[in-house]
Amino acid sequence: MESQLIARLRERIPPHPLVRLGPGDDAAVLRLAGIDQCVMTVDLLTDRVDFELERVDPRRVGRKALAVNLSDLAAMAARPLAGVVALALPRVGGLDLALELYEGLLPLAERFSLAIAGGDTNSWDGPLVLSVTLIGEVTPRGPLPRGGARPGDQVVVTGSFGGSILGHHLDFEPRVNEALLLAERYELHAGIDVSDGLSIDLGHLIEESRCGAVLDLDAVPIAPDARRLAHELDNGTTPLDHALGDGEDFELILAVPPDDAARMLAEQPLCVPLTVIGRFVAEPGLWQTDRRHGRSKLVPRGWEHRFD
Amino acid sequence: MESQLIARLRERIPPHPLVRLGPGDDAAVLRLAGIDQCVMTVDLLTDRVDFELERVDPRRVGRKALAVNLSDLAAMAARPLAGVVALALPRVGGLDLALELYEGLLPLAERFSLAIAGGDTNSWDGPLVLSVTLIGEVTPRGPLPRGGARPGDQVVVTGSFGGSILGHHLDFEPRVNEALLLAERYELHAGIDVSDGLSIDLGHLIEESRCGAVLDLDAVPIAPDARRLAHELDNGTTPLDHALGDGEDFELILAVPPDDAARMLAEQPLCVPLTVIGRFVAEPGLWQTDRRHGRSKLVPRGWEHRFD
Known part of the structure; x- marks a missing residue:
């Protein structure tokens, strides 16, 4: 692998x-x-x-x-x-x-x-x-590595997730201008683009940052194509499953200090929505939380090139 | 193509x-x-x-x-x-x-x-x-493009040519240090490495330089593997044919003003021989000359990725 x-x-x-x-x-x-x-x-x-x-x-x-x-x-x-x-x-x-x-x-x-x-x-x-x-x-602010997230930072994402196989994976907008604007106006600690899948790429980011993250499942922005795909496949996978694991959304996951995250969300400076979907924590590992089930382990799902 | x-x-x-x-x-x-x-x-x-x-x-x-x-x-x-x-x-x-x-x-x-x-x-x-x-x-001397050869320049090559398919194409020495040393000590007008074939790559160089070249067939350094391959194949192709057209020798062809070429050849500053194999001329096209036949058109031979 x-x-x-x-x-x-x-x-x-x-x-x-x-x-x-x-x-x-x-x-x-x-x-x-x-x-x-x-x-x-x-x-x-x-x-x-x-x-x-x-x-x-x-x-x-x-x-x-x-x-x-x-x-x-x-x-x-x-x-x-x-x-x-x-x-x-x-x-x-x-x-x-x-x-x-x-x-x-x-x-x-x-x-x-x-x-x-x-x-x-x-x-x-x-x-x-x-x-x-x-x-x-x-830029003068320096590169945005995967390994800079700190406990207490918010997990901020651009756009929405899931179902990219229906066409978005070919026609997505690379978030170059968005990243440059955010890096200029706000403090960003870490970043990764979602190529393999929201949960697996968040996993890559916390691994490099040697911390953990708690994902608020109710907050994850689900793309219309994730709903369409879940409906079409009709195999028990939910739109949220697609959002967490499909990959090739090519949106950004950012680690942002709480004050800057709050400002970012209030200002919404991009053409695409910015959403807080969780927070980084000191304890290593990936966790999920939602209104009904509370906190539990989140098994990262997504694409990995397999060879052995 | x-x-x-x-x-x-x-x-x-x-x-x-x-x-x-x-x-x-x-x-x-x-x-x-x-x-x-x-x-x-x-x-x-x-x-x-x-x-x-x-x-x-x-x-x-x-x-x-x-x-x-x-x-x-x-x-x-x-x-x-x-x-x-x-x-x-x-x-x-x-x-x-x-x-x-x-x-x-x-x-x-x-x-x-x-x-x-x-x-x-x-x-x-x-x-x-x-x-x-x-x-x-x-280096401070600038890049060595394909397009800088001038009529009167000598065609100088490193090493010898032909038969690389017998193994040299995998184990050749890239002429990085040789090129840097030559560029530092001598005036070089143009350069190309021989990947497709001595004659076809010389053709690329003169095309970019908008001039011609006369190749002295008697002077072309023939690799021992070119002789071995001609002997093994036994199909009428000569060692010189292999030297001119086999490709993947990864030696350098250089356009060098006459005085510098003479000095280069006298000093032989590399671990690998430097040889003058011809000269650049104003008239476009690739020509060959040898002791027996005089001057005639040289049809470039070598590898080109073919697609249509």
């Missing part, structure tokens, strides 16, 4: 003077040109795992390949600067496919003033693979 | 203030932290195209995935700084495979003081895919 690999790599990879924050966060933080300001992230997408090329417009696939990386920069509160795109294309129809992927990717790059600086284009007999690497710069 | 895609992308991607040199060279040159010094490159390798996982130690595969990127930095005369690694792993045995890939990659990273800053690890039902992205910094 990926977490196991990261643990092994963290033991194996020696400290390096350029690396301020290495494997295990949303992006690496590098000291370049003598300035602690560069952030680097990569995400690789494969056909039949991250999208179904047979069923979806390739422009949406190209857009997603960039958007998931922008979301990682957002999770670090970093401004996008430049990126490179590597493709493994099927041999037949590869050129047209590549052009369509770029037609989806480039408008999003332009919207965030991101320079597409280069790439590598390959053909092979396998399914489509896209790998996008971005560099960004953090 | 990749060159066609790059041409289309160059039309499509608007100029960006951060990008000093965009798609089409060995690496992109970026203006970061206000300094024209950052170089970014990506290479994606796939099973059964760039290596045969069934027949080769995964550590050599991991090493190659990094080495081809280091070679791109060498071709820009840039010093490696940091990199990220993205993997698509088969589901069964993926963790052990990932660890072996890193066991091959990390010692090479350490040797070049390269920071492995992060990555992305995925599992899927397809064959192994590795994508490595590196950033580097150019």
Whole structure:
């Protein structure tokens, strides 16, 4: 499993003077040109795992390949600067496919003033693979790591959760501008974007922060698609289950000191709602609470790349 | 074909203030932290195209995935700084495979003081895919682009060519230190690393430089493996054919003004031989000359990713 690999790599990879924050966060933080300001992230997408090329417009696939990386920069509160795109294309129809992927990717790059600086284009007999690497710069407030949450901080999220498989996972808005605005106006201690699932990604954040969190289930914002999916599947999973475990919402989870969280909620400075869904606690572990059942252990649910 | 895609992308991607040199060279040159010094490159390798996982130690595969990127930095005369690694792993045995890939990659990273800053690890039902992205910094002499060769410059190469399929393509030495030393001591006008083939990559260089080149076939250094391969295949291709077209030698082709080329050859400052194999001319196109046949057109041969 990926977490196991990261643990092994963290033991194996020696400290390096350029690396301020290495494997295990949303992006690496590098000291370049003598300035602690560069952030680097990569995400690789494969056909039949991250999208179904047979069923979806390739422009949406190209857009997603960039958007998931922008979301990682957002999770670090970093401004996008430049990126490179590597493709493994099927041999037949590869050129047209590549052009369509770029037609989806480039408008999003332009919207965030991101320079597409280069790439590598390959053909092979396998399914489509896209790998996008971005560099960004953090603001004067510094990077927003996973490991900074403190007991007493509020768990604040952007937007709503669940059911992204119905289409949102291709068309979501990476929360870059939202993260930059919040980092500028409020004190933020930690952040992560929800790619694997709300509960599992909150789990990643508390693990890095060496603390715990209590999630208020009644407060979790449930996306309309989570309700639609629960209704369509009709298999006993609730909209809340989908919100907690579906993944690919690409919303932000933030650790915010109580005063700033209160101010943030009162001001609602974004186009998307900000919600407090719980608090960080000293005791390690993930807990849930609701009006009816009180507090109990929350088993994180979500996506993890499985390999053994 | 990749060159066609790059041409289309160059039309499509608007100029960006951060990008000093965009798609089409060995690496992109970026203006970061206000300094024209950052170089970014990506290479994606796939099973059964760039290596045969069934027949080769995964550590050599991991090493190659990094080495081809280091070679791109060498071709820009840039010093490696940091990199990220993205993997698509088969589901069964993926963790052990990932660890072996890193066991091959990390010692090479350490040797070049390269920071492995992060990555992305995925599992899927397809064959192994590795994508490595590196950033580097150019020296005070600036980046070494493909487009700087001038008529009258000598065509200088490091090392020898051909037959890399016998093993050299996995175990080659990226010419990073060689490029940095040459860029420091001599005037270099242009450079490229030989990944696709000596003649085709020289073709890329003259195309970007808008000039031509005459290759002295008698002077081309032929690798022992090119002779071995010609002997083994016994199909009429000569060792010189292999030297001109095999690819994956990962040696450097440099455009050097005559005085510096003469000094370079007299001093032979590297552990690997430097050879003049021709000269750049004003007339566009690639030409060959030898003792017996005089001058004629040289049709570039080598590897190109084909897709249509």
